[in-house]
Structures are given as structure tokens and as C-alpha cells.
Amino acid sequence: MGQVIDSPAVWASNLRKRYKRRTAVDGVSFTVGRGEVLGLLGPNGAGKTSVIKMMLGLVRPDAGEVMLLGRPNTDPRSRQRVGYLPELFRYQPWLSADEVLRLHVRLAGVKVSGEDRRETLALVGLADRAGDRVGGFSKGMQQRLGLAVALVAGPDLVVLDEPTSALDPLGRADVRDLLLSLKDRGVAVLLNSHLIGEVERVCDRVMILDHGRVAASGTLAELLGRRSLRLHLTHVTPEAAALLEPCEREGDRYTIALPDDVPALVAGLVKLGVGVHAVEPARVSLEERLLDILREHP
Amino acid sequence: MRTVLTIAALTLQEGSRRRVLRSLAVLTAVLLGLSAWGFSEIAADYGGLTSGEAKVAGSTVLNLVMFGFSLIAALGTAFLAGPTLSGEVESGVALAMMTRPIRRVQVLAGKWLGLVAFGAGFVTVAGVAQFVIVRVTVDYWPPHPVTGLLLLAGQTAALLTLGLLFSTAISPMASGIVAVGLFGATWIAGVVGSVGDALGNPSVAMVGTVSRMLLPTDGLWRGAMNSFQDPALLAQVGSGVEESPFLSMQPLTWVYLVWAAVWTALVLGLAALSFQRRDL
Numbered sequence: 001m002g003q004v005i006d007s008p009a010v011w012a013s014n015l016r017k018r019y020k021r022r023t024a025v026d027g028v029s030f031t032v033g034r035g036e037v038l039g040l041l042g043p044n045g046a047g048k049t050s051v052i053k054m055m056l057g058l059v060r061p062d063a064g065e066v067m068l069l070g071r072p073n074t075d076p077r078s079r080q081r082v083g084y085l086p087e088l089f090r091y092q093p094w095l096s097a098d099e100v101l102r103l104h105v106r107l108a109g110v111k112v113s114g115e116d117r118r119e120t121l122a123l124v125g126l127a128d129r130a131g132d133r134v135g136g137f138s139k140g141m142q143q144r145l146g147l148a149v150a151l152v153a154g155p156d157l158v159v160l161d162e163p164t165s166a167l168d169p170l171g172r173a174d175v176r177d178l179l180l181s182l183k184d185r186g187v188a189v190l191l192n193s194h195l196i197g198e199v200e201r202v203c204d205r206v207m208i209l210d211h212g213r214v215a216a217s218g219t220l221a222e223l224l225g226r227r228s229l230r231l232h233l234t235h236v237t238p239e240a241a242a243l244l245e246p247c248e249r250e251g252d253r254y255t256i257a258l259p260d261d262v263p264a265l266v267a268g269l270v271k272l273g274v275g276v277h278a279v280e281p282a283r284v285s286l287e288e289r290l291l292d293i294l295r296e297h298p
Numbered sequence: 299m300r301t302v303l304t305i306a307a308l309t310l311q312e313g314s315r316r317r318v319l320r321s322l323a324v325l326t327a328v329l330l331g332l333s334a335w336g337f338s339e340i341a342a343d344y345g346g347l348t349s350g351e352a353k354v355a356g357s358t359v360l361n362l363v364m365f366g367f368s369l370i371a372a373l374g375t376a377f378l379a380g381p382t383l384s385g386e387v388e389s390g391v392a393l394a395m396m397t398r399p400i401r402r403v404q405v406l407a408g409k410w411l412g413l414v415a416f417g418a419g420f421v422t423v424a425g426v427a428q429f430v431i432v433r434v435t436v437d438y439w440p441p442h443p444v445t446g447l448l449l450l451a452g453q454t455a456a457l458l459t460l461g462l463l464f465s466t467a468i469s470p471m472a473s474g475i476v477a478v479g480l481f482g483a484t485w486i487a488g489v490v491g492s493v494g495d496a497l498g499n500p501s502v503a504m505v506g507t508v509s510r511m512l513l514p515t516d517g518l519w520r521g522a523m524n525s526f527q528d529p530a531l532l533a534q535v536g537s538g539v540e541e542s543p544f545l546s547m548q549p550l551t552w553v554y555l556v557w558a559a560v561w562t563a564l565v566l567g568l569a570a571l572s573f574q575r576r577d578l
Contacts, residue, residue, distance in 0.1 A: 076400055079398060088390035107399075
């Protein structure tokens with residue numbers, strides 16, 4: 001058991017997949033640590049969903065290997081503690097929401113009480129629709145049900161493929177809270193989302209795919225570079241300007257690399273007679289960085 | 299095995315929730331009602347027939363009605379088999395299910411089992427009801443009712459297995475149509491073969507034999523007919539009935555039954571292989 005716990009939640013090596021003449025995935029390797037949240041970003045057709053499907057055994061890779069929670073993904077037991085919300089979320093329309101959860105619990109081979117199932121439905125905002133047939137659900141409600149299906153069997157790894165595509169802003173906020181609570185509970189998450197803000201707020205690491213390859217990957221700090229400091233200053237003397245070097249200047253606004261001691265810098269500037277109107281931390285947004293990477297990576 | 303049974307139960311639940319059961323029940327009730335009327339007319343209007351002739355007439359009409367039931371069972375399950383597998387793949391229902399710690403072959407076996415139970419259950423209920431009607435109206439009881447019903451269930455199983463195989467590779471509608479088309483073609487080839495037999499033309503007769511080997515639905519149906527009709531009565535009426543598509547002169551051989559079982563197992567194995575390799 002120790003070996004199983006020590007292993008990463010996902011270990012994927014050199015995954016490749018061709019659909020007829022088109023290469024969908026070309027040598028993708030990555031890991032998701034236990035309790036880590038990995039964001040998967042990239043333009044449409046970058047191969048994100050193909051990577052997820054190969055990882056979960058839904059699509060046969062042409063090459064490559066995957067280990068899920070310490071077992072090769074060719075062994076069905078590797079998926080025992082995995083929850084998945086597909087991009088194309090559909091559930092048996094002739095079953096009720098609770099029956100769908102009961103089916104998945106049974107297939108997962110775990111015991112989950114009726115109360116726990118109700119709690120899972122409540123977590124995604126479907127507490128009062130437990131007995132209703134899925135056929136009558138809106139798209140948003142079906143996606144919420146999909147989240148409940150992914151969470152109901154007490155997973156150690158949750159794979160969410162565009163989990164907020166059909167949700168309203170309130171639903172998106174709910175999913176964000178849900179992701180943060182999963183993170184707190186030490187559940188590993190692989191999140192594929194076009195909503196960069198969502199990824200930036202909850203992910204520990206990000207992997208950017210483009211044309212089936214890994215264009216960039218790393219922690220947010222690694223990808224976005226050092227944080228910077230923006231200052232709005234007047235009466236900047238040459239001595240004060242020397243304190244700010246190197247900097248980027250636009251009129252009265254200066255952007256410098258984040259110094260170790262911000263109060264000391266501000267005190268120094270004030271001492272030199274500089275008018276300090278605003279001091280704010282800044283950094284390049286993930287969206288800007290993503291666009292840069294995709295442009296650099298033809 | 300638990301997974302297989304869970305999926306089988308789910309398949310049966312789908313049948314009942316999607317009102318397939320209710321539609322079948324209504325259709326069966328209509329067919330039973332019509333046949334009860336028809337049989338009572340045979341009993342009333344053909345008072346001039348000897349009791350043996352009345353029984354042959356009853357036996358033939360029984361086979362005709364049973365053919366109707368076997369058609370409903372076979373076509374119904376073949377059309378259920380398509381959507382239940384490829385429909386779920388197309389719609390995305392299969393995605394979340396297949397990422398559970400289960401094997402695809404278990405899902406396929408579960409669906410197969412559920413569909414076989416569905417088809418066999420229908421054939422048994424409708425068949426027994428029909429036997430009772432024939433007994434009450436023309437006082438005829440088939441000589442081997444259990445064997446006949448088992449063969450009909452076998453025919454249903456063979457066709458739905460073929461439907462499942464197609465549904466692992468092609469769209470739900472196409473798989474239903476192809477399975478039903480082949481079923482019809484084999485039946486017609488069987489009739490052509492029996493005409494060849496009656497005319498003493500071995501090459502025409504061979505058409506039926508070959509088609510019965512390629513798809514055993516017609517062979518099993520002929521075996522079922524043979525179990526429903528009384529051979530002594532046929533002998534009494536004499537020759538000239540061999541070419542009737544609703545009478546069968548010979549019972550099935552064990553070799554043929556084994557072949558039908560092997561055929562079904564092979565097709566199911568192929569379906570499992572094809573489903574295993576399919577990208578979802």
C-alpha cells in the first residue's frame with residue numbers, strides 16, 4: 001500500500017495518438033502529484049481531451065504509458081479511486097439523479113450510503129432533484145450531475161474536462177469553491193478548462209498543449225516569471241531614479257521587479273522627496289503568457 | 299460477475315423505462331387477440347374438416363402466429379441492441395461509465411445477458427399465452443413446447459448478438475437495419491431452400507442450407523416450428539406440405555444446435571474484441 005501512496009496520481013510518458021493522417025497527440029509526458037491540481041490549457045484541437053481519454057483508457061494510445069494512482073491504466077483497478085467528468089457529459093436519461101449515482105457507486109465497487117449520495121448531490125446544487133429523471137435536466141444541471149458522479153465514490157484523483165462549459169457564473173463560482181475544497185482535502189485534480197482565470201486561481205501547476213505537444217509546463221510562478229511592482233511616482237530625482245533601476249517607465253508610472261523589501265524602497269523614495277501616489281504588486285496574467293507561448297510555438 | 303449483473307439489470311431497466319415493455323405488451327395483446335379470433339373461426343367454420351385436418355390447420359396457423367412473435371422478439375431485441383451500445387458511445391453516456399474500474403467485456407456481457415433475458419422472457423410469456431389459446435379453441439397442444447420456446451429464445455439471442463457486434467462498429471440505426479435485413483434475407487433463403495427440397499433440386503436446396511449455417515436464426519426457427527407441430531398429423535396429411543414456410547419436416551440435429559451455440563459465442567467474442575479496440 002505504501003508504494004501505491006508514494007506514487008504520483010498520474011504518471012504519463014510519451015503519449016502519442018494519430019487519427020488517420022492527423023496527429024492529435026505527439027509525445028506528451030506529465031505527472032500529477034498526490035493532492036496537486038494541474039491545469040491543462042491550450043487552443044481547440046490541441047489534444048487536451050485526447051490526452052485525458054488516453055489517460056483514462058477510453059482511447060488506445062499509439063504509443064506511451066500511463067500509471068494512475070500507482071497502477072498501469074490497462075488494469076481496471078487503477079480507476080478504482082478516479083472520478084471523471086467528460087467534456088461530453090450525458091447520463092442515462094431514464095434514470096433519476098440518485099439512481100445514476102447509485103449505478104456509479106456500484107460500478108466503482110465501493111459502499112456509499114444514501115445520505116452520502118444526497119450530500120454529494122447537495123454539494124453540486126441538486127439536492128432537491130435527486131428523484132427526478134435526468135432526461136428532464138437542463139444542460140447545466142446535467143453538468144452538475146456529472147460533477148456529482150465524479151465525486152461520489154470518494155476519489156483520490158478527479159479529472160474534469162471543461163467542468164463549467166454549461167454553467168452560469170454562479171455555477172462557475174460553485175465549481176471553483178469545489179475545486180478549492182478538493183485541494184484542501186488532498187485530492188489530486190486534472191483540470192482542462194478554457195477559463196484561464198479559473199485555472200490561475202486554483203491550479204498549482206499548468207501544462208500548455210499546442211498541436212499535440214507540450215508547449216510549456218510548470219508552476220504558475222515559473223510560467224509567469226518574477227512578480228513585479230507598479231509605482232505611481234512624481235518628483236523623481238536622478239538619485240531616486242537610480243533606486244528604481246532597472247525599470248520600465250510610462251509617464252509617472254514605473255514597473256520594477258518585485259524587491260525583497262518593498263517598505264524600505266518606499267521609505268527611501270520618500271526620503272529623497274519623491275511623491276508616492278500608489279504602489280501595487282503586478283504580474284503578467286496567465287492569459288497574456290498563454291497567448292505569448294502559443295504565438296512563439298507555431 | 300457483479301458488474302455483468304449490474305449492467306444486465308440496467309439493460310432490463312432501460313427496456314421497461316423506455317416503454318419498450320409497454321409497447322411490446324400492447325402489440326402482443328393485439329396479436330393474441332387476433333389469433334384467438336382466428337382460431338375460434340377455424341374451430342367454428344371448418345366443421346366439415348376431420349379432427350386431424352383441423353389440427354393440421356391449427357398447427358400451421360400456430361406456427362404462423364409464433365413466427366409473428368419470433369419476429370417481434372428478434373427485431374425488437376436487435377433494435378434494442380444497437381442503441382444500447384453504440385448509442386451510448388455516440389451520446390457520451392458510455393464515457394463516465396467506462397472509466398469505472400470495469401472491463402469493457404463485462405459491459406458487453408451484461409448488455410447481452412439483459413437483452414437475452416428480455417427476448418427470452420417475451421418469447422416465453424407470449425408463446426405460453428398462445429399455446430393456451432390454441433388449446434382452448436382447437437384443442438391442440440404442441441408436442442415439445444419447451445424445446446420450441448428454447449429454440450425461439452436461441453434465435454432471438456443469435457440475432458441480438460449479431461446486432462451487438464454491428465453496434466460495436468457502426469451507428470445504432472445502421473446496426474439495427476443490417477441485423478434485421480440479414481434476418482429477413484436468411485428467412486427468405488430458407489423458404490427458397492425448402493422449395494428446392496420439395497422440387498428435388500439440390501442446388502436450390504443448398505441456398506437454404508448455406509444461409510442457415512451463416513446465420514442460424516432461420517435454422518433455429520425451423521427447429522422451433524418442428525417442435526410446435528405434430529409429426530403424426532403431418533404424416534396423415536401426406537406430402538405437398540414440405541414447401542410451406544410455416545411447417546418444418548425435420549427436427550434439428552445436435553450438430554446444428556452445437557453450431558448455433560458456437561456461432562453465437564464466436565459473434566459475441568468478435569463483438570467483445572471490436573468493442574475493446576474501439577476509441578470512445
